[in-house]
Amino acid sequence: xxxxxxxxxxxxxxxxxxxxxxxxxxxxxxxxxxxxxxxxxxxxxxxxxxxxxxxxxxxxxxxxxxxxxxxxxxxxxxxxxxxxxxxxxxxxxxxxxxxxxxxxxxxxxxxxxxxxxxxxxxxxxxxxxxxxxxxxxxxxxxxxxxxxxxxxxxxxxxxxxxxxxxxxxxxxxxxxxxxxxxxxxxxxxxxxxxxxxxxxxxxxxxxxxxxxxxxxxxxxxxxxxxxxxxxxxxxxxxxxxxxxxxxxxxxxxxxxxxxxxxxxxxxxxxxxxxxxxxxxxxxxxxxxxxxxxxxxxxxxxxxxxxxxxxxxxxxxxxxxxxxxxxxxxxxxxxxxxx
Amino acid sequence: xxxxxxxxxxxxxxxxxxxxxxxxxxxxxxxxxxxxxxxxxxxxxxxxxxxxxxxxxxxxxxxxxxxxxxxxxxxxxxxxxxxxxxxxxxxxxxxxxxxxxxxxxxxxxxxxxxxxxxxxxxxxxxxxxxxxxxxxxxxxxxxxxxxxxxxxxxxxxxxxxxxxxxxxxxxxxxxxxxxxxxxxxxxxxxxxxxxxxxxxxxxxxxxxxxxxxxxxxxxxxxxxxxxxxxxxxxxxxxxxxxxxxxxxxxxxxxxxxxxxxxxxxxxxxxxxxxxxxxxxxxxxxxxxxxxxxxxxxxxxxxxxxxxxxxxxxxxxxxxxxxxxxxxxxxxxxxxxxxxxxxxxxxxxxxxxxxxxxxxxxxxxxxxxxxxxxxxxxxxxxxxxxxxxxxxxxxxxxxxxxxxxxxxxxxxxxxxxxxxxxxxxxxxxxxxxxxxxxxxxxxxxxxxxxxxxxxxxxxxxxxxxxxxxxxxxxxxxxxxxxxxxxxxxxxxxxxxxxxxxxxxxxxxxxxxxxxxxxxxxxxxxxxxxxxxxxxxxxxxxxxxxxxxxxxxxxxxxxxxxxxxxxxxxxxxxxxxxxxxxxxxxxxxxxxxxxxxxx
Numbered sequence: 001x002x003x004x005x006x007x008x009x010x011x012x013x014x015x016x017x018x019x020x021x022x023x024x025x026x027x028x029x030x031x032x033x034x035x036x037x038x039x040x041x042x043x044x045x046x047x048x049x050x051x052x053x054x055x056x057x058x059x060x061x062x063x064x065x066x067x068x069x070x071x072x073x074x075x076x077x078x079x080x081x082x083x084x085x086x087x088x089x090x091x092x093x094x095x096x097x098x099x100x101x102x103x104x105x106x107x108x109x110x111x112x113x114x115x116x117x118x119x120x121x122x123x124x125x126x127x128x129x130x131x132x133x134x135x136x137x138x139x140x141x142x143x144x145x146x147x148x149x150x151x152x153x154x155x156x157x158x159x160x161x162x163x164x165x166x167x168x169x170x171x172x173x174x175x176x177x178x179x180x181x182x183x184x185x186x187x188x189x190x191x192x193x194x195x196x197x198x199x200x201x202x203x204x205x206x207x208x209x210x211x212x213x214x215x216x217x218x219x220x221x222x223x224x225x226x227x228x229x230x231x232x233x234x235x236x237x238x239x240x241x242x243x244x245x246x247x248x249x250x251x252x253x254x255x256x257x258x259x260x261x262x263x264x265x266x267x268x269x270x271x272x273x274x275x276x277x278x279x280x281x282x283x284x285x286x287x288x289x290x291x292x293x294x295x296x297x298x299x300x301x302x303x304x305x306x307x308x309x310x311x312x313x314x315x316x317x318x319x320x321x322x323x324x325x326x327x328x329x330x331x332x333x334x335x336x337x338x
Numbered sequence: 339x340x341x342x343x344x345x346x347x348x349x350x351x352x353x354x355x356x357x358x359x360x361x362x363x364x365x366x367x368x369x370x371x372x373x374x375x376x377x378x379x380x381x382x383x384x385x386x387x388x389x390x391x392x393x394x395x396x397x398x399x400x401x402x403x404x405x406x407x408x409x410x411x412x413x414x415x416x417x418x419x420x421x422x423x424x425x426x427x428x429x430x431x432x433x434x435x436x437x438x439x440x441x442x443x444x445x446x447x448x449x450x451x452x453x454x455x456x457x458x459x460x461x462x463x464x465x466x467x468x469x470x471x472x473x474x475x476x477x478x479x480x481x482x483x484x485x486x487x488x489x490x491x492x493x494x495x496x497x498x499x500x501x502x503x504x505x506x507x508x509x510x511x512x513x514x515x516x517x518x519x520x521x522x523x524x525x526x527x528x529x530x531x532x533x534x535x536x537x538x539x540x541x542x543x544x545x546x547x548x549x550x551x552x553x554x555x556x557x558x559x560x561x562x563x564x565x566x567x568x569x570x571x572x573x574x575x576x577x578x579x580x581x582x583x584x585x586x587x588x589x590x591x592x593x594x595x596x597x598x599x600x601x602x603x604x605x606x607x608x609x610x611x612x613x614x615x616x617x618x619x620x621x622x623x624x625x626x627x628x629x630x631x632x633x634x635x636x637x638x639x640x641x642x643x644x645x646x647x648x649x650x651x652x653x654x655x656x657x658x659x660x661x662x663x664x665x666x667x668x669x670x671x672x673x674x675x676x677x678x679x680x681x682x683x684x685x686x687x688x689x690x691x692x693x694x695x696x697x698x699x700x701x702x703x704x705x706x707x708x709x710x711x712x713x714x715x716x717x718x719x720x721x722x723x724x725x726x727x728x729x730x731x732x733x734x735x736x737x738x739x740x741x742x743x744x745x746x747x748x749x750x751x752x753x754x755x756x757x758x759x760x761x762x763x764x765x766x767x768x769x770x771x772x773x774x775x776x777x778x779x780x781x782x783x784x785x786x787x788x789x790x791x792x793x794x795x796x797x798x799x800x801x802x803x804x805x806x807x808x809x810x811x812x813x814x815x816x817x818x819x820x821x822x823x824x825x826x827x828x829x830x831x832x833x834x835x836x837x838x839x840x841x842x843x844x845x846x847x848x849x850x851x852x853x854x855x856x857x858x859x860x861x862x863x864x865x866x867x868x869x870x871x872x873x874x875x876x877x878x879x880x881x882x883x884x885x886x887x888x889x890x891x892x893x894x895x896x897x898x899x900x901x902x903x904x905x906x907x908x909x910x911x912x913x914x915x916x917x918x919x920x921x922x923x924x925x926x927x928x929x930x931x932x933x934x935x
Contacts, residue, residue: 050758063800065461097375098514099517182576184538185537186534286537286563288561
């Protein structure tokens with residue numbers, strides 16, 4: 001019997017790989033789902049009490065609030081309700097904002113994706129360019145200066161770099177006017193969907209995006225530079241040159257594609273974190289993103305919101321990892337067989 | 339290079355800097371540190387949110403700018419029946435909701451009835467209606483409320499009056515998640531225009547407001563996630579108002595041209611609190627408080643050992659006042675001042691003498707006193723709050739003074755959430771925290787009643803309001819008495835008597851009344867009104883006086899361009915550090931490079 005079934009469907013190595021990856025990802029997500037529930041309930045603080053602290057709320061009323069959050073029930077029952085709700089796509093109602101968690105998250109996700117997405121793209125492109133150019137002309141003035149500068153920026157606390165840029169370009173120093181807003185995503189009285197609105201958002205986006213880009217360039221530059229340096233001694237490059245290819249072509253067609261592999265991993269790892277935001281930069285520039293939202297949720301603690309936000313973060317990381325694995329297999333045939 | 343051109347275009351984009359207003363609108367921008375949580379009056383809880391509601395809605399009775407006494411708002415006048423149980427309010431006529439419908443006594447009756455009959459609606463306002471039996475509107479101009487017992491808080495009902503024709507369609511289930519952000523109908527001096535979560539709330543002036551037409555066209559509350567950025571925005575002129583500032587930035591604003599600073603008295607105090615013997619509301623003991631602190635002579639000795647003026651000067655930078663009582667001094671009619679004989683002034687010798695006399699002596703010569711039976715040493719846990727620098731600094735000073743009177747302390751810094759839990763369980767000896775006190779003293783005084791201690795529910799101990807576990811039947815008797823005394827002078831007498839008990843029994847050592855440090859762009863706006871007058875804060879108090887009175891300064895003195903307040907030195911240093919580090923790294927690379935070749 002078993003022999004028949006294997007004969008009717010014999011998955012290829014690639015399909016098996018994909019299936020294994022997806023099952024693994026689903027298991028990770030399920031683990032996160034369960035783990036989050038218990039993790040956040042270990043946090044100190046009673047949400048009902050914290051939401052009514054120092055206000056004219058009688059004890060009976062706090063109890064009503066506690067019941068309405070479902071916190072009066074035994075933990076096991078709360079857990080079953082939670083899992084059931086999540087599986088049916090209901091993330092619950094935020095304690096603090098009193099709105100559906102999915103709605104609260106939806107509102108905050110696009111500023112985060114805009115900021116983190118753009119700065120990830122910019123730092124990747126610039127970082128790779130610096131890394132490639134530096135490795136190809138190793139020891140040149142460009143290599144030394146760019147590497148030194150990007151390492152310094154990498155070593156600087158983001159918070160400090162952010163405040164510095166805010167003071168120079170946001171507020172202005174003597175003789176140099178503040179060109180950009182000190183924070184926020186848009187100005188009141190502007191329609192976001194109009195040309196003025198787009199310019200307005202771009203102006204607000206400039207400084208936080210610049211800060212994040214500067215902070216992350218080094219990561220890409222370094223990885224790219226060292227992996228390209230590894231390739232430079234390889235025989236196939238000598239062969240390519242012997243074929244009479246110009247230097248630029250040797251670099252572009254032969255060296256860079258091979259050196260890109262480690263960088264791809266890095267890019268996808270970082271892409272996974274695009275939705276989780278950057279709490280420090282969101283704080284400095286008052287950027288209304290998900291990083292800050294999760295921090296606010298921790299303070300209550302707003303269990304449904306925390307669970308929703310962390311589920312999203314985990315899902316993004318897991319998804320990016322699966323994608324990286326799949327892409328890796330395409331880029332490097334050795335991974336496919338192994 | 340196209341990128342560069344685009345960037346230049348960005349910086350040069352016309353008409354979008356925050357200071358510039360579209361078409362001559364006068365916008366007053368307040369920088370807030372906490373985002374408004376929910377604009378639904380049944381949900382929101384933050385001070386910032388209450389400030390916005392006060393602009394959007396009206397209350398029956400307001401608080402005077404001079405001294406917080408009740409003043410007419412929607413109720414033009416009021417009277418109480420001879421048995422002190424029935425209150426009749428005459429409702430202002432001709433007031434219109436923002437959608438043009440007339441506001442009548444029926445709306446007020448609806449609002450109160452909704453709270454009384456609701457469950458979720460009770461969360462924010464249950465305390466105000468607990469004593470109300472019946473609310474009716476016999477006609478459009480008359481609101482009648484009957485109470486179960488005489489109640490002085492009937493002129494302190496901080497409930498925004500809502501339009502019945504809107505809220506009747508939002509049922510009990512929907513109200514707990516209703517946003518109240520779109521097409522909001524209110525009667526207040528300002529109307530909600532738009533709200534962007536995490537960014538700003540924008541309101542426009544109601545040009546037919548019964549209380550006078552605001553001179554400004556718009557108010558914007560802009561959210562900042564950190565105080566530094568808020569400060570910089572104020573210096574630059576992107577915002578016009580900042581509050582809750584720390585002493586150091588506040589001092590730096592004093593020399594900023596075009597900015598005026600206000601160190602306003604606020605209705606808040608800080609205290610050193612004791613575990614006076616933790617127990618449930620039933621009297622069953624809980625927790626593990628140190629037995630010595632059940633003795634009020636030990637607490638009084640500690641009160642003598644706290645140098646309040648030093649805390650004012652060295653922790654609050656002078657922006658506070660040495661305090662005595664749980665009803666702050668700015669409530670002049672209610673606050674308590676001890677006589678010379680009973681004052682627990684800073685006096686370490688007196689503190690030592692009291693402890694000696696009470697039998698707490700250091701019998702083993704380790705500089706720490708022991709219980710009178712010679713057993714357990716006076717070694718107390720002392721908690722401060724992670725969220726507050728002032729809390730941590732105060733506690734350090736207190737630790738030093740207590741060492742001088744032979745009391746050892748183990749200082750621990752805790753998150754406020756964690757501390758709240760520990761307090762509810764009675765598992766502490768001393769801690770530092772504070773309260774903001776409403777114009778009506780009832781709530782603050784209630785936190786010291788026996789019934790406000792923790793309670794048990796299904797095996798769990800849950801915290802209530804009391805965090806000192808003070809319980810004194812005499813005090814409770816007076817508490818019940820002030821609750822039913824309508825005559826302000828008589829009530830004030832009782833309230834002062836209660837404060838005297840708290841002062842002498844010392845469940846708290848009230849250390850300071852701290853100021854609310856505020857600052858505004860006086861080159862753009864003048865005419866702010868303090869509450870209480872003089873000496874109070876100009877925004878974020880009990881009323882909207884400043885929002886109605888502020889306008890552009892008369893004589894437009896040439897003001898700076900708003901920028902330039904930032905010292906160039908730290909920035910130059912920063913740039914130099916980056917540059918130097920870059921060069922160093924480059925050089926290092928070169929040297930290793932040389933070795934390799």
